Amino acid sequence: MKKTNMSKRVRIMETLDMYKHSTRQMTRKDRDASNVTELALHLVQSVIDAAVTFVEEAKNPIKNIKWITHGAFTAERGRREIERFILTWEHQDRWVHHTEFIQREDWIHSFHYIYHVQWSPGSARIPVPRTSASAFFTIKITKSKPPDAPIDVSYIFEGQSLVQRPGMLRFRENWLREIVESKHILLESVPF
Template sequence: MEQPISGTNEAAELSLLIKSLRFERLLKEELENPPPSMMDSTVWGLCKDFTIGGGYFKIEAYIKTWDIKPVWVYNVDYLRTELEDDFKIHLYKALFMAPTARKPIGDRVNIYFAMEISKTEPEAPVEVRFLLESRRLIHTPGKSKFSEKWLTDITDTKDLFQRMMES
């Protein structure tokens, strides 16, 4: 289900993902022999086979490969589609939380995913990137090994900020 953008950080982070895909596309076009996709097309699929629901399930399957403790619960939502001349970029958000007895509604961490689908090359692999909220490093599945510390660093930062605001 398409979700409205709720905060300015989310909009900025999604914009960063889109710019990253655009930049990489331009870089590939300038190269004489573009490198093969950084991701295995058997994992993310080909552009011709992409569906929004299929993208959702691919993200869920990818998250299940991460080495994180089972205390982390998450939900994946489809946000929207950005249209480019020759591409569609589908945006998703995975909301992570680690509830405890003392804090049943724990700090939330958003991870944003972008899936780029070529309109002109149906046999091209789906390109996928993701980033964590309040971070600027864009990750590529298959090149970045996810670390649970990324989630805890964000929740620790939020806790520290909350304590500073209360004092």
């Protein structure tokens, strides 16, 4: 009798072990299927995001202006061109800005004209804001280019390392907002 009991136990244990093993396999299969599903969902979401961006840019292309040529350039005309370019940016009316020529740098093969554009969010409650955001434009005039060649323009926002070129990237109002908000946080943390 003990042998029969023992063989029943072994068969039952083997059966239980087989169920455990198949459960583990199903879990692995389910996990693999879950990973594939997550990857597929991520891929589909990326494709949808890219399509939406493509359609938005087709409907609302990145705006730029036709910049003046080397021969028509003066420091004041460069400032006016920057103002004209900034007018193509979409932002709320509460943002006001001022553009000023800072300096001319004489390099070996070119002149660099540096401009400072200062932005601030004005309001009736606070007409003179405590903080502002800055953008620095550089107009490069190459000494060896013909007078009918267009000027080379680049700009950078304070606190950012990305050098931007007109017509390459859409202006985002939140860039200004983030700069101003980070300055507010810094000012609030410093006791006076």
